[in-house]
Amino acid sequence: MAMLDGLVPGTVLTIGEAPSAAMAMTYIAMANSIGVAMGNAVSAQQRGQLIGEAATVKVVAVIFELGAT
Secondary structure (H helix, E strand, C coil): CHHHHCCHHHHHHHHHHHHHHHHHHHHHHHHHHHHHHHHHHHHHHHHHHHHHHHHHHHHHHHHHHHCCC
C-alpha cells in the first residue's frame, strides 16, 4: 500500500477539480457558441442590407426608365 500512497493525493486532486473543470469547459463551449451566433447575426444583417440596397437601386432604375410624372 505504501506504493499507492504517492498516487492517491493526485487522484483526489483530479477528482476534486473535475466539477470546476467541467464548468470551465461548458463556459468555453457556451462562449464559442455565442460568438458563432453573433457572427451569423452580423452576416444576416449585412445580407439584408445588401438586398435592400439592390431593391432600392432597381426601383430607382425603373422610375428613371418610365419617367417620373
